[in-house]
Amino acid sequence: MTAVLEKSFVDTAGRPTGGGRRLPSQWLAVIPFFFYLGIFLLLPTLIVVGGAFFDRNGLGFSNLLIMNKPFVISAYLNSVILAAITAIAGAVLGAVLAYAVVSGNPNGVFRRLVTSACGVLAQFGGVTLAFAFIATIGSAGFVYLWLKQHGLDVYAHGLWLYDLRGLELVYTYFQIPLMVLVFLPALDGIRPQWREATESLGGNTWQYWRYVAGPLLAPAFFGATLLLFANAFSAYATAAALVNQGSVIASLLIANTMTSEVGLHDPGIASALALVMVVMVATVMVLYTVLQRRTARWLR
C-alpha cells in the first residue's frame, strides 16, 4: 500500500501534473479500496440481484413469483408490522428520553452517561439480547416468577415471548436508544431563543409546540422513525436466537431458504427474497436521507 503511494508521488513529481490521456497516477492509490469493495460488497449484491433473475431456464422472473406464495406474503407482512410497531414505539419513547436528556445540563455527567449507555444498548442485539429477555420474562425468568407470585401471570394466554409479540418487546429494547442517538442532535439544534421569541410574541407552551418546535422537529422525527423501521425490518440475529423454528418474519425466511437444514435450500429463491428486502430497505433509506437533509438545513 505505502509502496504504491510512494510510487505515485514519484510519478507525479516527475512530470507536470494535469496533462493526461491516461488515468492520472494519483488515482492508482485508491484502486485497492475500490477493488476490495468491488469483491466483498458490490459483487455479493450483484450475485443477489442476478440470482433473483436467473433460474434453471435462464433469465426470467420465475424466482420472484415466490412473492405470491401466502407464507411469503405473511412473513413480509409480519416483518412490516413488527418493524412499524417497534419503530413507532421506539421513536415516541426514545424522543421522550432524548428530551429529558437535552433539558438537563448539556455538559453534565448525566448526559454523558445516557449517551454512552445508548451507544452500547443500541448495539445490544442478537443472541445476548434474546437471552437477557429469556432470563427476565422467560418461563424461568425472575421477573416472570415474581409477577406470578404476586398474582399476575403474563403468559395466561400463551407463551408469547418466542413469537411475534415477544419480538416486538425485545426489539423495542434497542430501538429506544437508537432513537435517542439519532434524535439528540436534532433536539440540540432547537435554540432556546425560539421558545423565548414565541413567548415574547404572545405564544403559550402549546402554541410553541404546535407552530414552532413541532414543525421543526417533524422531519427529524419521521426520518428517525424510518431509520428505526429499516433497522427492525432487516434485523435477523435477535429473531434467530429467540424464535426456534418457522419463518415468521422475512429475515428468518431468507435464512431458512438459504440453508439446507430445513430442506428449502434454493439460492435463487433466497436471492429473490433478499432482493425484495434490500429494495424495501433502500427505499426507506432514501426517504430517510431526504428528511435528514431538511433537518440539517433547519437545525444546525
Next chain:
Amino acid sequence: MTATIAAAGTGTTARAGVEVRLENLRRRYGPITALDGLSLTMAPGELVALLGPSGCGKTTALRLLAGLEDADEGRILVDGHDVTGQPANKRGVGMVFQAYSLFPHMTAWQNVAFGLQMRRVHAAERRQRAGEMLELVGLSGYANRFAHQLSGGQQQRVALARALAINPKVLLLDEPLSALDAKVRARLRDEIRRVQLEVGTTTLFVTHDQEEALAIADRVGVMQSGRLEQLGPPTTIYSRPASAFVAEFVGLTNRLPGTVARGAVDVRGTRLPLVQTDVPDGPAIALIRPEAVSVLGDANGASGPLVGTVIATVFLGATSRVTVDLGDVTVLTQLATSEAAAHPAGTRIRLAIRPDPVLIARDQPAGEHR
C-alpha cells in the same frame, strides 16, 4: 388586542411610547448575584442602552423586563401597571435576540406575522401588517425568503420587524449587533435608531460595546456587578464619568501615576483638579483621556517629564492615535491625522495635559502601577 393592532395598522403611526419603571430589582443564581437592586425609569419613547462587561447583569435586567426570568425582589411597572408576576406571553414586549432567533421553517413574512397569528389576527390583516413592517425595515422584496437565504444583517432586520409587528409596549434589544461584521453593524445600528424614532416605542438596548451604546442611546446606563454605576446622556457618560470604572470602560484611557495633594493631582509636573472629593493624599493613578493630551511641538535633544519618543501611529481616518514612550510609561494621544503625520515614529515630541478634572483609579493600591 385586535382592535389596538388594527388601529396601529399603518405601522408608522403606532401608539406613543409608555413609561417603564424598574424598581429595586434583585436576582440571584445560586451564589452569584446577577442583579443587586437595580432601579431605572425610562421615559416614554426613550431609548436607554445598558452597557457593561459580560456578567454585569445587563442581560438579566432585560430578561426580567421580558418576563423570561422571575425577579427575587422588586417591581416592574409598564405604563403604570405592575407586570412583575405576568408571564412573558402576556406582557406585549417585543424582543430582538443576539442571533439565530428567526424560525427557520418560516419565511420572512411568516416570521413577522407570527405574533399576530398568536393573537388570532385575521390572515389578510396579518399579511398586510407584516408587509408594512418589512417595508419599515427596508426588506419589502425579501418577504418570501427563509432565514438561511438572508444575510446576518437582514435576519436581524426581520427580527426587528417581527418584534415591532405586535405593536409592543416596550422593545427589548439583546446585543442585536454583536454577531455581525463591523461594517454591517454600524449601518444596522443607525437603521435601528431610525426605526425606533419612527415608531416611538420605549426601548431597552443591551450591549457590551461602548461605541454602539454612545451612538444609539438617549441615555446610557453603565452597569457593574448588578448595579447601575452611572446613568446619563452619552456626552455626560463620556466626558464626565462618575466613577473610575465608567471612565475606563467607556472610551480609551491613559493610566498615569501621580501624587494627590490638597484636592488636586500632580501628574508629571501638571496639576489637575480631581472629580472625586474623597481621595487621600499620596501616590495615585490618574485616568486621562487621549484627547486631553496634546502635542506642543518637536523636542529634539530636549528632555523633561512630558518629552518622549513616538513609537506607533494608528490611522483612524480624520484622527490618528499616537503612542508616545515617556521612558517609564507610554501615553496615548488622539491627534488630527495631518498633525500626527508631522511626527512620525522615532521623532521626539513634547506633550501637554489639558487641566480638566480627572478621576483617580480605585482598583489598584496607590503607589503601584503597570
Next chain:
Amino acid sequence: MSRARRTKLRIFRIVVFIVMGAFFLVPIAAMFEFSTRGPTDASPRTLSAWLSIAQTPELSSAIIASLELALLTSIGMLVLLVPTMIWVRLRVPAVSRTVEFLCLLPLTVPAIVLVAGLAPEYQWISLNFSDSILTLGFVYLVLVLPYAYRTLDTGLAAIDVKTLSEAARSLGASWLTVMLRVIVPNMWVALLNACLLSVAVVLGEFTIANLLNYENLQVAIALLGRANATVSIAVAVAALLLAFVLLVVLSFVGRPRSGVGRLEEEGLSGFGRQLGGGLR
C-alpha cells in the same frame, strides 16, 4: 425560565429516567441473576457457570477465533481505509463522494442480504483458498466500514489535513512521511476509536458467521444455549461487559483535548446509527 416550569421539568426528567432505567437495567440484572443459579431451585447461588466457561473447549476456541477476527479486521480496516481517506482528501477529492457512499452502503444492505450474495463467494474461497474461520475477516472489514469511516472522517475534519500536508511537503517531506509522521500522530484518537468500534462490531457479529456455518463467539453462545442455558448466559454477560468496557474506554479516550471533544459522541452516535448491520 420560570420557576414553576423548572419544577415541572425536573419531575418529568426524574420519572422518565427511573422508568427507562428500569426497562434497560432489569434484563441485564436478570442475566446476572440467571447465570448464578444453582442446579435446582433450592440450591444456593453459585459461580460455577462462570467458572466452567474456560472448561468448555468449543467455547474457548470460538472466543479465540472472535478475538483474532477482531484484531485482523482492525488491522485490515486501518490499512485499507486510512491511506485511502487521507489520499482522497489530499489528491483526488473528486472521488470523495463515491468513497463516502461506498463506505456507508453496508448500512443499507442488510447483513442477511449480504450473506445471500456471499455464500457462493465463500464456497469458492473455502475450496480454493482456505476454509479457516479467519476468512470471515474479509467481510467483517466491510461491516465495520461505516463506523470506521464516520469516526476517521470526523478525526480528519478536526485537523486541517491540507494545510498540514502542504506545510510538511514544503519542508521536504515525502508523501509517506506526511502520512505516517504528520497526519497519523494528529488523529490517533480517531484511529483508536475506529479500532474499538471495529472490535465491538466483530465480537457481536452473529448473522454472517451463523449462515456461512462458522462458529464464532455469538454462534457458540447460541449453540450452547440449547445445551446449557446458565453457562451460555454467563458468556453472554461476559461478552456484553467486554463490549461495555470497550465503549466506555471509547467515550473517555482523548477527552481532555477540546478539539476532539465531540468526537467521542460522534463515534458513539455513528456506532448507534447502525441499521441492518451484522449484530442482529
